[in-house]
Amino acid sequence: MATSTTTVPSAGPAAGSRSFLSRLRDGDEIARLITFLFAASVVLVTLLLVLELWQGSVLPRHKFGFNFFRTSVWDPIFEQFGALPFIYGTLVTAGVALVIAVPLGIGAAIFLAELAPVRVSDTLEFFIDLLAAVPSVIYGLLGVFIVVPLMRVYIQPTLKHTLGFLPLFQGPAYGVGFLTAGIVLAIMVIPYIISVSREVLLSVPRDQREAALSLGSTRWESTWKVVVPFARGGIMGSIFLALARALGETMAVTMVIGNTPTISASLFSPGYSIAAVIANEFTEATGDLYLQSLIELGLVLFILTFILNGLARLLIVATSQKGAGMGHA
Amino acid sequence: MSPRLRWRKFVSGFMLTMTGVCAAVSVAVLFFILGYLVYHGGTSISWNFFTKLPAPVGETGGGMANAIVGSAKLLLLASLVGVPIGFFGAIYLAEFSGGTTAFVVRYAADLLNGVPSIVIGIFAYSLVVLPFKHFSTLAGGFAIGLMMIPITLRSTEEFLRAVPRALREGAMALGASKWKTISTVIVPAAYRGILTAVLLAFARVAGETAPLLFTAFGNRFWSPGWNQPTASLPVMIFTYAVAPYDDWHRQAWAAGLVLLGLILVLNIVARAILSRGIAVPRA
Numbered sequence: 074m075a076t077s078t079t080t081v082p083s084a085g086p087a088a089g090s091r092s093f094l095s096r097l098r099d100g101d102e103i104a105r106l107i108t109f110l111f112a113a114s115v116v117l118v119t120l121l122l123v124l125e126l127w128q129g130s131v132l133p134r135h136k137f138g139f140n141f142f143r144t145s146v147w148d149p150i151f152e153q154f155g156a157l158p159f160i161y162g163t164l165v166t167a168g169v170a171l172v173i174a175v176p177l178g179i180g181a182a183i184f185l186a187e188l189a190p191v192r193v194s195d196t197l198e199f200f201i202d203l204l205a206a207v208p209s210v211i212y213g214l215l216g217v218f219i220v221v222p223l224m225r226v227y228i229q230p231t232l233k234h235t236l237g238f239l240p241l242f243q244g245p246a247y248g249v250g251f252l253t254a255g256i257v258l259a260i261m262v263i264p265y266i267i268s269v270s271r272e273v274l275l276s277v278p279r280d281q282r283e284a285a286l287s288l289g290s291t292r293w294e295s296t297w298k299v300v301v302p303f304a305r306g307g308i309m310g311s312i313f314l315a316l317a318r319a320l321g322e323t324m325a326v327t328m329v330i331g332n333t334p335t336i337s338a339s340l341f342s343p344g345y346s347i348a349a350v351i352a353n354e355f356t357e358a359t360g361d362l363y364l365q366s367l368i369e370l371g372l373v374l375f376i377l378t379f380i381l382n383g384l385a386r387l388l389i390v391a392t393s394q395k396g397a398g399m400g401h402a
Numbered sequence: 403m404s405p406r407l408r409w410r411k412f413v414s415g416f417m418l419t420m421t422g423v424c425a426a427v428s429v430a431v432l433f434f435i436l437g438y439l440v441y442h443g444g445t446s447i448s449w450n451f452f453t454k455l456p457a458p459v460g461e462t463g464g465g466m467a468n469a470i471v472g473s474a475k476l477l478l479l480a481s482l483v484g485v486p487i488g489f490f491g492a493i494y495l496a497e498f499s500g501g502t503t504a505f506v507v508r509y510a511a512d513l514l515n516g517v518p519s520i521v522i523g524i525f526a527y528s529l530v531v532l533p534f535k536h537f538s539t540l541a542g543g544f545a546i547g548l549m550m551i552p553i554t555l556r557s558t559e560e561f562l563r564a565v566p567r568a569l570r571e572g573a574m575a576l577g578a579s580k581w582k583t584i585s586t587v588i589v590p591a592a593y594r595g596i597l598t599a600v601l602l603a604f605a606r607v608a609g610e611t612a613p614l615l616f617t618a619f620g621n622r623f624w625s626p627g628w629n630q631p632t633a634s635l636p637v638m639i640f641t642y643a644v645a646p647y648d649d650w651h652r653q654a655w656a657a658g659l660v661l662l663g664l665i666l667v668l669n670i671v672a673r674a675i676l677s678r679g680i681a682v683p684r685a
Contacts, residue, residue: 104581108494112507119510122525180424204432208609210636214643293414321518323612348520355616371524382516
């Protein structure tokens with residue numbers, strides 16, 4: 074696409090005979106140069122970001138090497154930094170979030186794409202988009218004052234009564250902790266799963282559904298056994314996108330996770346996440362090693378989200394193109 | 403009807419109802435959030451909130467006038483960083499570049515878009531705060547401006563590309579040079595879309611907190627000029643919500659209501675602009 078539009082102006086016999094100078098006088102070359110500088114600055118900034126993160130974390134990489142990820146002592150006074158509890162907390166909260174958000178999000182996306190009339194679907198999608206626009210500090214605010222008390226007084230005691238034999242649901246109910254952070258994260262990532270999955274489901278060609286229905290399948294069977302498998306890649310993509318978002322989420326998690334570096338099988342236990350420790354300790358970090366250890370955590374977060382976002386984009390594009398290709402055939 | 407068919411129909415009806423429940427629950431969350439904020443924020447908001455400085459710790463009353471002005475200043479700076487780069491970069495992508503360069507720029511923008519906001523904060527800290535040796539409005543504006551770039555860039559590009567080819571060719575057939583075509587035909591044709599893109603980017607960064615924590619930092623007083631640490635609404639919500647004072651909690655609710663109101667209004671206005679007499683259909 075890009076090449077075809079750019080060749081248009083120079084097409085025709087006159088193009089070759091016009092000198093560089095005359096084109097310069099028209100201003101085209103100048104406009105190209107100026108806009109190029111702006112576009113290049115995007116690349117420059119991104120490169121600089123990677124460079125700063127890499128150079129900013131030289132000290133801990135040399136001093137601790139791989140042990141940074143394997144040890145769990147985080148002691149600024151004795152300058153021992155092990156990131157295991159933060160990595161654990163980040164993964165556990167994101168995991169809890171996905172367990173809740175994936176079924177709910179995909180269910181809602183199926184409803185919006187397959188069942189709801191266009192008008193209803195578009196209206197609901199509008200609300201979902203608004204939900205995605207709510208800033209994370211607001212989710213944190215609601216988390217602190219609504220979810221945390223609710224967890225402490227009702228949900229955690231109930232879980233303990235019914236599922237208390239599992240190590241996941243043991244220990245005192247503080248309100249704050251992995252489970253609470255996971256629930257708040259789930260609420261935050263659901264809009265992303267719904268929006269992307271809905272798009273992908275809508276791109277599944279109509280004949281796929283009709284073929285299944287004509288063979289006598291029920292509405293649900295055609296959806297679940299034909300449409301969803303067709304869109305599987307894109308739905309996976311939406312999940313990766315949600316996961317990347319959950320891993321990097323800072324404010325809401327910081328406000329409800331409890332901010333205690335622990336590794337515990339219990340989801341009731343207060344924990345800590347990578348983003349939360351950076352947010353809490355960055356301004357107070359004294360000494361280069363301390364600060365650089367936090368930057369290295371930032372680097373870890375960057376690499377994780379980079380990989381997940383890349384995979385997500387590939388999957389979503391591949392699935393949409395599959396749908397488009399079949400549609401024209 | 404055979405029992406098996408009846409069972410299949412039952413499963414179908416049941417599962418489809420469940421998907422409806424999922425959708426209802428997800429949307430209900432939005433209304434729950436809105437309702438709760440309006441209720442709690444509405445009872446705590448007052449004229450003082452907009453006009454007074456924060457009261458000293460332990461005293462009740464006071465407002466967040468400095469944070470409101472601080473947020474406005476930060477957003478102004480952010481637009482100065484994010485909008486030109488996004489806008490002109492998008493013109494380059496849509497009109498001038500071919501193959502490889504465009505791919506690299508798009509890739510970088512997507513990468514930047516996916517970077518967690520706290521990491522953007524680290525970046526702005528080492529790039530702006532460290533050399534100047536203190537937190538400042540400048541650093542905060544730069545941080546959230548960075549986050550505006552990819553959003554403005556990618557959506558503006560989409561809208562520019564959606565301008566029908568006939569318009570370009572018409573202008574060129576009349577002898578207009580390329581930049582003249584862009585500035586007098588293509589950009590005006592896509593301006594609704596571009597405005598939407600900018601507004602949405604604005605709304606997205608208006609609530610960003612994490613990148614401001616160690617760039618703009620915070621301030622309990624007015625922040626003169628651009629070179630001092632400044633308060634901002636999102637950071638105030640954070641510090642007030644986790645503090646142990648009831649009066650601060652009330653203020654946090656009020657600030658939350660103001661912030662969310664601003665963001666939702668921006669979102670709705672942006673979409674209204676786009677849907678009313680669309681010059682260019684969304685790709």
